[in-house]
Amino acid sequence: MSRNATLNARDNHTTKSRELEFASTIQIAKTQERNLVQVHSVKRLEKKKIIMIGAWRAACASFRLSSQILRCQHHGLGTSSHHLSKFLMSNIKESPAKKMVSITWKDNKTDVFPYIYLRDNCQCPECFFKDSNQRLVDVVRDVDINVKPTKVELSEDKTNLSITWPDGHVTMLDADFLFKKRLPSEVELKGRVYTDVTTRKVELWGSEFKKHIPRMKFHDILNNEAVEFEFLDSLYRYGLALVTDMPTEEGQVEKLGDHIGYLRMTAYGKTIVVSTRLKANSVAYTSYTLPLHSDLPYYEAKPGIQLLFCHEQIPSEGGDNSLVDSFHVAEQLKKEDPHAYELLTTTHVLFHTAGTDILGEYDLEGARPLLELDQNGRLLRCNHNEGTRQCFLGVSAEKTQEMYEAYYSLTTRLKDPNNMFLHKLSPGEMIVFDNDRVLHGRMGYTLTEEAGRCLESAYIDWDVARSRLNVLGKRLNKGPVARMDSKLSVTGQWSVS
Numbered sequence: 001m002s003r004n005a006t007l008n009a010r011d012n013h014t015t016k017s018r019e020l021e022f023a024s025t026i027q028i029a030k031t032q033e034r035n036l037v038q039v040h041s042v043k044r045l046e047k048k049k050i051i052m053i054g055a056w057r058a059a060c061a062s063f064r065l066s067s068q069i070l071r072c073q074h075h076g077l078g079t080s081s082h083h084l085s086k087f088l089m090s091n092i093k094e095s096p097a098k099k100m101v102s103i104t105w106k107d108n109k110t111d112v113f114p115y116i117y118l119r120d121n122c123q124c125p126e127c128f129f130k131d132s133n134q135r136l137v138d139v140v141r142d143v144d145i146n147v148k149p150t151k152v153e154l155s156e157d158k159t160n161l162s163i164t165w166p167d168g169h170v171t172m173l174d175a176d177f178l179f180k181k182r183l184p185s186e187v188e189l190k191g192r193v194y195t196d197v198t199t200r201k202v203e204l205w206g207s208e209f210k211k212h213i214p215r216m217k218f219h220d221i222l223n224n225e226a227v228e229f230e231f232l233d234s235l236y237r238y239g240l241a242l243v244t245d246m247p248t249e250e251g252q253v254e255k256l257g258d259h260i261g262y263l264r265m266t267a268y269g270k271t272i273v274v275s276t277r278l279k280a281n282s283v284a285y286t287s288y289t290l291p292l293h294s295d296l297p298y299y300e301a302k303p304g305i306q307l308l309f310c311h312e313q314i315p316s317e318g319g320d321n322s323l324v325d326s327f328h329v330a331e332q333l334k335k336e337d338p339h340a341y342e343l344l345t346t347t348h349v350l351f352h353t354a355g356t357d358i359l360g361e362y363d364l365e366g367a368r369p370l371l372e373l374d375q376n377g378r379l380l381r382c383n384h385n386e387g388t389r390q391c392f393l394g395v396s397a398e399k400t401q402e403m404y405e406a407y408y409s410l411t412t413r414l415k416d417p418n419n420m421f422l423h424k425l426s427p428g429e430m431i432v433f434d435n436d437r438v439l440h441g442r443m444g445y446t447l448t449e450e451a452g453r454c455l456e457s458a459y460i461d462w463d464v465a466r467s468r469l470n471v472l473g474k475r476l477n478k479g480p481v482a483r484m485d486s487k488l489s490v491t492g493q494w495s496v497s
């Protein structure tokens with residue numbers, strides 16, 4: 001026999017025995033499925049889960065018989081090794097005393113995985129519902145915090161880790177998954193304190209931004225997903241976008257809200273007519289000047305995005321909107337008056353409003369710092385609202401002067417002409433902005449017999465806009481762009497996929 005023929009014969013033989021192994025695996029799976037299905041012939045969904053569990057157990061059994069079978073690309077038994085791993089493991093080492101296993105990757109770098117963490121992240125159908133990406137296992141209820149595996153094995157092709165637990169449960173995790181879930185070390189974490197707002201991928205601006213406001217046509221946002229993505233991305237990045245060419249008819253603001261997701265209901269209704277009212281329950285419904293502010297800080301879930309659509313604009317002087325990037329100003333304050341920044345980020349301000357609107361009576365109260373930070377010290381919200389501010393909470397009589405000085409230090413910077421600009425909306429234009437970041441105001445105006453001013457206001461929660469941004473990002477191949485945990489992706493932990 002020629003060398004090639006020998007190789008072919010050997011290949012044939014290997015393929016045959018693999019087929020046999022494969023067939024027997026299927027057989028085990030089928031028997032298990034049948035048994036399990038017989039025992040639990042309940043709802044369809046549950047059946048599906050049980051079938052998957054049966055298949056999973058069979059796959060685990062076959063892993064124990066021979067890890068070679070995992071190389072079979074067509075077993076389709078719900079194990080996670082159906083594709084070739086991008087990341088390969090070269091070695092594993094157990095440290096039972098430390099309750100962890102260390103994995104050395106092909107590039108010789110090592111990561112450690114605590115046992116409880118591996119158990120908690122088991123991806124088998126008993127522990128994890130893949131359809132909705134939700135954990136089924138309740139580790140607190142089901143798993144001993146000090147659990148130690150009875151066996152940890154690396155598959156022969158180095159792409160899978162199999163962990164057998166004392167109760168016989170088997171967790172199989174592939175290298176890609178493990179790589180994604182690796183944890184930063186203490187030292188790595190120490191170096192990563194997030195204090196720079198720009199890590200939120202925002203671009204800060206001053207008054208020069210008046211010439212660069214991103215503009216999108218209403219029709220294009222509704223009919224072209226790339227434009228819609230750009231619109232939402234601008235809101236994320238600059239906190240501001242201008243929608244043009246909107247029909248000055250009722251229902252258009254809601255149409256846009258429904259397209260992105262849904263509008264946020266508030267005590268003032270779903271959409272709000274902003275014009276001079278006979279009996280005004282807010283300064284907004286007069287023709288007075290409205291100083292720079294953020295809307296509705298008295299809500300615990302403060303609306304994230306505000307839409308202000310112009311139906312009718314006063315032709316004479318006034319009625320312009322003032323706009324400022326408060327994050328840009330807060331950065332200036334942090335550098336130039338760090339003590340004021342410290343006070344304003346740590347002192348809660350009480351906000352309150354009460355009145356009657358189309359939905360009836362309301363009485364809302366909430367407290368938050370004027371400059372609200374996240375746990376990494378990054379700016380989350382600016383909650384400046386003169387109209388509804390009540391008092392600085394927990395500030396003594398002796399410290400009150402100092403508190404006002406800090407407040408002035410911020411507000412004078414907000415109004416600085418280098419930071420703020422004016423834009424007078426024309427009928428058919430809608431300004432949309434991040435209510436947590438971009439403060440808005442309005443110049444007073446004088447009503448005449450002939451001319452009035454009528455805006456329509458509404459809100460969209462950031463959750464809704466962020467979700468849409470991620471959905472479109474995926475669809476347009478731009479990737480998820482607005483994960484709350486994307487800051488952690490810098491560490492490689494939970495990296496955005």
Ligand code: OGA
Pocket residue numbers: 274284290295308319320321440441442455457
């Ligand atoms: C508001 C508001 C501005 C305007 O209703 O919240 O700030 O231009 N209105 O009337």
Ligand code: ZN
Pocket residue numbers: 122123124125126127128169170171
């Ligand atoms: Zn499991």
Ligand code: ZN
Pocket residue numbers: 284293294295440
């Ligand atoms: Zn407002």
